[in-house]
Amino acid sequence: EADIYQTPRYLVIGTGKKITLECSQTMGHDKMYWYQQDPGMELHLIHYSYGVNSTEKGDLSSESTVSRIRTEHFPLTLESARPSHTSQYLCASSESSGRYEQYFGPGTRLTVT
Amino acid sequence: AQSVTQPDIHITVSEGASLELRCNYSYGATPYLFWYVQSPGQGLQLLLKYFSGDTLVQGIKGFEAEFKRSQSSFNLRKPSVHWSDAAEYFCAASGGSNYKLTFGKGTLLTVNP
Numbered sequence: 001e002a003d004i005y006q007t008p009r010y011l012v013i014g015t016g017k018k019i020t021l022e023c024s025q026t027m028g029h030d031k032m033y034w035y036q037q038d039p040g041m042e043l044h045l046i047h048y049s050y051g052v053n054s055t056e057k058g059d060l061s062s063e064s065t066v067s068r069i070r071t072e073h074f075p076l077t078l079e080s081a082r083p084s085h086t087s088q089y090l091c092a093s094s095e096s097s098g099r100y101e102q103y104f105g106p107g108t109r110l111t112v113t
Numbered sequence: 114a115q116s117v118t119q120p121d122i123h124i125t126v127s128e129g130a131s132l133e134l135r136c137n138y139s140y141g142a143t144p145y146l147f148w149y150v151q152s153p154g155q156g157l158q159l160l161l162k163y164f165s166g167d168t169l170v171q172g173i174k175g176f177e178a179e180f181k182r183s184q185s186s187f188n189l190r191k192p193s194v195h196w197s198d199a200a201e202y203f204c205a206a207s208g209g210s211n212y213k214l215t216f217g218k219g220t221l222l223t224v225n226p
Contacts, residue, residue, distance in 0.1 A: 006156075031212055042218040043157075043203070050212070058213075090156055100145045100207040102214055104156035 003027060006091050006105035013081055014113055021076045021108045023091035029103075030096040032074040034058070034066060037088045037107075049074055081112045115140050117206050119217035126194050127225045134189040134220050136204030144208035146187040148178055151201045151219075160202075163187060174198070199224040 004025040013019055025032065034047040035058075045058030049068040063085070064078050074093075078085055088109050092102040118137045126132055138144060145164050149157040161172025168180040178189045187204060204217040 033213075040201070040219075040221070043216045045213060048213065092157075094212060100212060100214070101147055101159055101162050103159070104149075106156045107154070109154065 004091060004093055004103055004105040006089075006108050008108060009106060010109050010111075012111045012113060015080075015082055017081050019078050019081055019110070021089055021091075021110070023074045023076070023105060024072050025074075025093045025103075025105075026072060027093060027095075027103070028071065029093035030071065031094045032068065033092040033094075033102060034064075034074070034076050035090040035092065036060060036062065037090055039088070043090065047076065081110075083112045086110060086112050115144070115206070115208075115215050117204050117215050117217040119202075119204055119220050121220045122218070123221045123223065125223040125225060128196050129193050132189075132191045132194045132198070132222070134202050134204075134222070136187045136189065136217060137185050138187065138204075138206045139185065140206060140208055142208060143182065144206040146178075146180060147205040147207075147214070148172065148176070148187075148189045149203045149205060150174075151203065153200075157203065160189070194222075194224055196224045196226065198222060 007022045030051045032049045035043040037043045044060035046062040047066040049055045090107045091105040094102045116139045147162045148160040151157045163170045163180045201219045203219045205214040207214045
């Protein structure tokens with residue numbers, strides 16, 4: 001069973017606030033990912049990391065930023081939240097051994113008012 | 114370009130009926146293939162995966178999928194659907210040196226009593 005955690009699960013915040021979405025995994029996976037998903041819609045990769053101090057932008061442009069200082073931790077930050085950032089954010093991780101399956105956290109549903 | 118297509122946006126079946134969800138991929142070589150399920154407000158759970166070998170793959174919750182190279186397909190099946198199977202289903206593919214997953218747009222399954 002995969003162990004990947006996201007906090008908070010739900011967040012309602014006002015425009016202009018700085019927010020950080022937390023993602024942690026206890027599996028020792030090198031690779032981690034952030035996806036953005038609007039309700040009933042497909043997943044869009046916005047950031048990924050192949051290891052400590054490695055971060056890359058994904059296929060969908062995002063105003064968010066990420067950091068990877070520890071293997072188990074991959075937080076996502078929005079410096080100034082806007083209503084257009086309202087969405088569900090999913091974190092995932094995968095092994096480095098050539099197996100490609102990703103394990104997902106429960107998601108954070110963000111609403112910016 | 115690599116792509117995954119799920120032709121059916123929404124499928125409705127009666128409880129106890131059989132189910133087949135379609136997935137087609139377009140890749141340079143045979144990719145690794147996955148099916149995920151997402152319940153409302155939740156993250157994605159891996160149902161099953163295909164890397165190589167036997168083209169009929171068994172997964173969790175009574176699901177199976179068949180890889181057909183000639184049709185570039187990886188369809189998900191279940192012989193008898195339960196009401197708890199109502200969810201969004203995503204097909205995904207990955208391959209080569211790219212660890213990223215390419216997701217289809219998803220198929221929403223509704224189960225009628």
